[in-house]
Amino acid sequence: KAGVTQTPRYLIKTRGQQVTLSCSPISGHRSVSWYQQTPGQGLQFLFEYFSETQRNKGNFPGRFSGRQFSNSRSEMNVSTLELGDSALYLCASSPEGTGYSPLHFGNGTRLTVT
């Protein structure tokens, strides 16, 4: 079974621009979560989607948004990029996303904002 696929692997953007990251979950997994990882803050929860609905959201500004499509693929968008948005963005999928089933992570997208 194919794992979680994230594209692109690397991105370099300029302050003020916007960016869209993509995630394809494991086949059959309906829940997709997004995390931001930085050396100082660790892994921080952004949001979780299930059946095209956002069920949970972390403490990030409204510049961070996402969506999920009917095939469970998900996208994450960051508008008006700031230097502090430079991070590794990880997508993870699970069958039901109840918090009782483990997450399977993709390889991540490394975003650098200059």
Added chain:
Amino acid sequence: QKEVEQNSGPLSVPEGAIASLNCTYSDRGSQSFFWYRQYSGKSPELIMFIYSNGDKEDGRFTAQLNKASQYVSLLIRDSQPSDSATYLCAPGGAQKLVFGQGTRLTINP
């Protein structure tokens, strides 16, 4: 108080010894607990999960859970250099996992 607290380390253990990693959490409603391992430059991978009080063993890994004390630990027996990584604890909650900062473990040959 942070939701999940781990000793960030680095924790240095000689090869062949037992490595002990600890995690405390604040949400008394947490019913499941996950340990992930993350190698430098890689994404986290699941190594253990535990639901019940007590011990759960899987090969060289043992997870210990004490819900009354809100404490979960991971023991790695016969530590190998390949165990050198950051270990992340995550109590399971509704629709999301909240991760600790992780403990960086180094196994010295």
